[in-house]
Amino acid sequence: MTGKDANRRLTLGKSWVLAATGFVVLIGGVVAWRQLSGGPQHAEAQAPVQQRAVQQRPAQRPAAAAPAAAPAEEVAPPATQKIQTVAVVNREPITRSALADEALRRHGKEVLESLLNRHLIAIACQQQGIQVTEGDIDAEIQNIAKKFGLSVDRWLGLLKEERNVSPGQYRREIIWPTLALRRLAAGELQVTAEEVQVAMEKNYGPKVKVRMLSVNDRGLAEELRAKAAANPDSFADLAKDYSQDINSAAARGLIPPIRKHIGNQEIEDTVFALQPGEISPVLFVASQYLVFKCEEQMPADYDRIPAGSLEGIRNQMADQVRESKMREAAATVYEKLQANAQIENVYNDATKASRMPGVAAVLNGQPVSLRELQEECINRHGIEVLDGEINRKILQQELTRRQLSVTEADLEAEIVRAADSLGFLTQEGKPDMEAWLKQVTEEQGVSVELYVRDAVWPTVALKKLVNNQVQVTEEDIQKGFVANYGERAQVLAIVLDSQRRAQEVWEMARRNPTEQFFGELARQYSIEPVSKNNDGQVPPIRRHGGQPTIEEEAFKLKPGQISGIIQAGNQSIILYSLGLTKPVINSIEDVRDELVKELHEKKLRLAMADEFERLRDDAQIDNFLANTTQAGKAYQAAVRQQLQQDRK
Known part of the structure; x- marks a missing residue:
C-alpha cells in the first residue's frame, strides 16, 4: 500500500516544506515588523482573563532535571529523565501526565503532522547516510542571525517574542528539516550558465534611471501622460503634485534605478526601450496606472569588477541561484518521500485507537507512539497549556475553599x-x-x-x-440611561500629535469658523483616519463614555462654536459643534429591565477579572517547565506579619 491509498492519510504536503525551508523569509519580517496579534475577542462565555506568564525568580526544580535538547539527527527526544511534577500551585502538584493529556487534547492533530514530517525526512536521511549535526544547526543559526545584523541570542529572543517559537522548537522543527531537505535535494539541483548570467545581470547589468507617476484612474493617467509628453521637464512637478505613491511623489517621482530580471517584465521591457527624456505609455500594474520618464540609460557595471574577481563573483551568483532554487527542490524531494510513504492515522480514528492503544500513527509499517506525540506536544505548547492549567487549578482551589x-x-x-x-x-x-x-x-x-x-x-x-x-445601583442605572439613550453631541474633530501644530490649526479655524473650512482643515491636518477621511465627522459623543474631558467640552459648545485645544494623552483635539441630538427614549422605565441586565453583566465581568487577578497574585506558584516561581502576596504578607511579631 502506498501513501496515496493509505487509510486516512494526514495532509503532509508541499506547503509544509515551503513553510519550513522558507521560515527565514517569513520570520525576517519581524526585524522590521514588531506586532503581536491577539485572537478574536468575544462577548460570549469565554475565559475572562488572558493567560499570564509568571515572571518572577527562577524556580527550584525537583530532583529529576529536564533533559537537554535531543541530537538534531534523532527523530524524537528520549522519554527518560523528564520531570514528573511540572508545577505546584498552593502546594498542589500538576503532573506531567496531566499536562500531556491537556496538551494532546489541544494540539495533538497539528503536532502529529509535524512529527510525521520529521520522521519521513529522518528516514530518508538515514537511508542516504545523511547526518545533520548540532554544529551544522549552530552554524546555520549564526548565518541567519548575521544576515539580519543580530547576535544569535537576540535572534532567538526575537523568534520567541514575535513568533512564540522557542530555541528548541526552532532548532528541531525549522532548522533541522531545512538543512536535511537541502542535503537530500542537493543532488537534484542543476544551475545552468544561463541562470548565472541572469543573476549577473540582476546585480551588475545595465539599469535605467527613471521617474514614476502612479495614479488609480486611467483617465487621469492618460491626461498626465499627455502633459508630460508635451513638456518632459514638467514630469517631476506632475509626479510631486499628482502621484498617489507617497514615497516617489516626495522625491518628485524619482525611484531606484530599474534593473533587468528584478520585477515586472512589462515595466522592464518598457523602460529599457526608452531614450533619455522620453515618456512611456500608460501601464496598468498591480491595480495602478503607471507612467515613466527615462532620465538615463546606465551601462552595466562589469568593468567595475576588480581584475581577477570575476570568476569568484560568478561562483557567488551560482550559489545565489542554487539557494533560490532550494525551496522548490526541497518541496519536490518531500513530495517524492510522501508519494512513497505509508501513513495510517490512528490518533484521529477512535476505532483504530481502540485496536492499537498507545499508538498515534503508523509510518511505513513502524508505529509512532502516543507517548512520543504527547512529549512533542509538551515541547511545542507545554508552557502555554500549563499556564492555563495553573489558572484552572487556582479557580478549583478557591471553589473548594x-x-x-x-x-x-x-x-x-x-x-x-x-x-x-x-x-x-x-x-x-x-x-x-x-x-x-x-x-x-x-x-x-x-x-x-x-x-x-x-x-x-x-x-x-x-x-x-x-x-x-455585584450590585447595580440607581446611580448606575441613571448613568447607563444617559449614556445609551440620552442626547449626544454632534461634532467635527481634528486630532493632532503636537501642541504647536494644534495651536496653528486652531488659529486658522478661529479666523474662519465655518463648518466647511473646519472640514477642510481636518482633511488636511488630522492624524486620526476617521476624521481625516470624512472632513472631520466622527461618531456623536455621549455622556459617561469614558472620556470626561472631551465630553465636558463637547456638551458645553453651542452650534458653530469651536472648542479650545483639548489634551487627551499625547494628542491634541479641536472640536467644532454641530449641536445636540434629541433622545429617542425619554422614560427610563421603558428600558429599566434591559439596562439592569446589561449593567449587571458589565459589572460582573469587571468583578470577575478583579477576582481572578487577586487569586492569581495571592497564589504560590512553582512552574518547573517555565522555570519560574511566585511566592504569592498572601504568603508574603504572612511572612511580613510573622517577622513583625518576632521583633516584638
Missing part, C-alpha cells in the same frame, strides 16, 4: 445565556444553544469539549465566586 461547585446545569445555563445575548434564537424566539455551539467552535477551531472546558467553565467558576458582590 468556599464549598462551591460548577455543575453540568451551570455550564448549560451559561451557554444558553451566551446564545441569547448574541442573538442565536430559534424560530420560537428561544436561545438556540446548538446553533451557538456550532458557530463558536467552528470560528475558534475547537471542539465543544474544549470550548466548555477552556471558556465556559472558567466563566461559570468566576461568576460563582463574585456573583453576590
Whole structure:
C-alpha cells in the first residue's frame, strides 16, 4: 500500500516544506515588523482573563532535571529523565501526565503532522547516510542571525517574542528539516550558465534611471501622460503634485534605478526601450496606472569588477541561484518521500485507537507512539497549556475553599445565556444553544469539549465566586440611561500629535469658523483616519463614555462654536459643534429591565477579572517547565506579619 491509498492519510504536503525551508523569509519580517496579534475577542462565555506568564525568580526544580535538547539527527527526544511534577500551585502538584493529556487534547492533530514530517525526512536521511549535526544547526543559526545584523541570542529572543517559537522548537522543527531537505535535494539541483548570467545581470547589468507617476484612474493617467509628453521637464512637478505613491511623489517621482530580471517584465521591457527624456505609455500594474520618464540609460557595471574577481563573483551568483532554487527542490524531494510513504492515522480514528492503544500513527509499517506525540506536544505548547492549567487549578482551589461547585446545569445555563445575548434564537424566539455551539467552535477551531472546558467553565467558576458582590445601583442605572439613550453631541474633530501644530490649526479655524473650512482643515491636518477621511465627522459623543474631558467640552459648545485645544494623552483635539441630538427614549422605565441586565453583566465581568487577578497574585506558584516561581502576596504578607511579631 502506498501513501496515496493509505487509510486516512494526514495532509503532509508541499506547503509544509515551503513553510519550513522558507521560515527565514517569513520570520525576517519581524526585524522590521514588531506586532503581536491577539485572537478574536468575544462577548460570549469565554475565559475572562488572558493567560499570564509568571515572571518572577527562577524556580527550584525537583530532583529529576529536564533533559537537554535531543541530537538534531534523532527523530524524537528520549522519554527518560523528564520531570514528573511540572508545577505546584498552593502546594498542589500538576503532573506531567496531566499536562500531556491537556496538551494532546489541544494540539495533538497539528503536532502529529509535524512529527510525521520529521520522521519521513529522518528516514530518508538515514537511508542516504545523511547526518545533520548540532554544529551544522549552530552554524546555520549564526548565518541567519548575521544576515539580519543580530547576535544569535537576540535572534532567538526575537523568534520567541514575535513568533512564540522557542530555541528548541526552532532548532528541531525549522532548522533541522531545512538543512536535511537541502542535503537530500542537493543532488537534484542543476544551475545552468544561463541562470548565472541572469543573476549577473540582476546585480551588475545595465539599469535605467527613471521617474514614476502612479495614479488609480486611467483617465487621469492618460491626461498626465499627455502633459508630460508635451513638456518632459514638467514630469517631476506632475509626479510631486499628482502621484498617489507617497514615497516617489516626495522625491518628485524619482525611484531606484530599474534593473533587468528584478520585477515586472512589462515595466522592464518598457523602460529599457526608452531614450533619455522620453515618456512611456500608460501601464496598468498591480491595480495602478503607471507612467515613466527615462532620465538615463546606465551601462552595466562589469568593468567595475576588480581584475581577477570575476570568476569568484560568478561562483557567488551560482550559489545565489542554487539557494533560490532550494525551496522548490526541497518541496519536490518531500513530495517524492510522501508519494512513497505509508501513513495510517490512528490518533484521529477512535476505532483504530481502540485496536492499537498507545499508538498515534503508523509510518511505513513502524508505529509512532502516543507517548512520543504527547512529549512533542509538551515541547511545542507545554508552557502555554500549563499556564492555563495553573489558572484552572487556582479557580478549583478557591471553589473548594468556599464549598462551591460548577455543575453540568451551570455550564448549560451559561451557554444558553451566551446564545441569547448574541442573538442565536430559534424560530420560537428561544436561545438556540446548538446553533451557538456550532458557530463558536467552528470560528475558534475547537471542539465543544474544549470550548466548555477552556471558556465556559472558567466563566461559570468566576461568576460563582463574585456573583453576590455585584450590585447595580440607581446611580448606575441613571448613568447607563444617559449614556445609551440620552442626547449626544454632534461634532467635527481634528486630532493632532503636537501642541504647536494644534495651536496653528486652531488659529486658522478661529479666523474662519465655518463648518466647511473646519472640514477642510481636518482633511488636511488630522492624524486620526476617521476624521481625516470624512472632513472631520466622527461618531456623536455621549455622556459617561469614558472620556470626561472631551465630553465636558463637547456638551458645553453651542452650534458653530469651536472648542479650545483639548489634551487627551499625547494628542491634541479641536472640536467644532454641530449641536445636540434629541433622545429617542425619554422614560427610563421603558428600558429599566434591559439596562439592569446589561449593567449587571458589565459589572460582573469587571468583578470577575478583579477576582481572578487577586487569586492569581495571592497564589504560590512553582512552574518547573517555565522555570519560574511566585511566592504569592498572601504568603508574603504572612511572612511580613510573622517577622513583625518576632521583633516584638
